[in-house]
Amino acid sequence: MNLKVGDFVTRKSYGNDLLFRVSKIDQQSVIIVGEELRLIADAPASDLLLVTESEKSSRKIEENKIEENCYRLFRQDRRLTRHRNEYEMTGGYKSKSSYFELPGRILHIDGDPVYLKKCTDLYEKLGVPIYGVHMQEKEMPLQIASLLEMVRPDILVITGHDAYMRSKGEQNEVKAYRNTKFFAEAVREARKFEPHMDHLVIFAGACQSYFETLIRAGANFASSPERINIHALDPVYIAAKVSLTPFMDSVSIWELLKNTLTGEKGLGGIETKGLLRRGMPIKNDDEDLDTRKKER
Incomplete structure (x- = not known):
């Protein structure tokens, strides 16, 4: 089998359960990354099965159904929040005054350019202001301060690929994780800034990341409490929920996790306030301020 970078494969030793992309080919092994899950692994070429276009399409159809259901739940939650905002901003519908919303601005740094594109597309679909940057995980601690200074975000997402490597140590040892140390260092640098x-x-965090280390470093939310794989889009739903929750309200952790694709086994966090600011009035239906119109 002649593999090349970008091919889609599954692992025979794992029952061909997950879809991977070939990221790098070495003489000893092949580096593969999850197509939907934020997992990175290496495997011998003999353990990989090339996925046909028809099988890939079939897997994509099932995955799209899961993602669409999650998106539907998020939109449903968003509509409820908006109805409450309208009630509060109009004095219980007694006033016809119009109002505008300013969601929290997100800086999303991702170790995978394909995932970053998927995430930025979803942020835009949800009507959330986003600035996306792709860079390797090991570069994140070195670049985070300058990016924060330039973008001045309200929300920072630091993600990419990770994996717990049992051969490297126990679950409570940072050295046993492929990229957790870089994520944690980036969080600590961000906390120096704010x-x-x-x-x-x-x-x-990403798939199987050392959750406790990331929270201790200063993250509000992180993966992965049970060291399981998380979906590529899970960070988006967490960041977007915070961005679109009024700043006078706390973000319900349970409400937050139920709208993700992975849930509480893969994601967790601490009590955090929302970052949506509401204002009024809108003069002449000012589209520059009425950010609500940008959500599709």
């Missing part, structure tokens, strides 16, 4: 956890809300 220590207040409600002024800069941070999500950090």
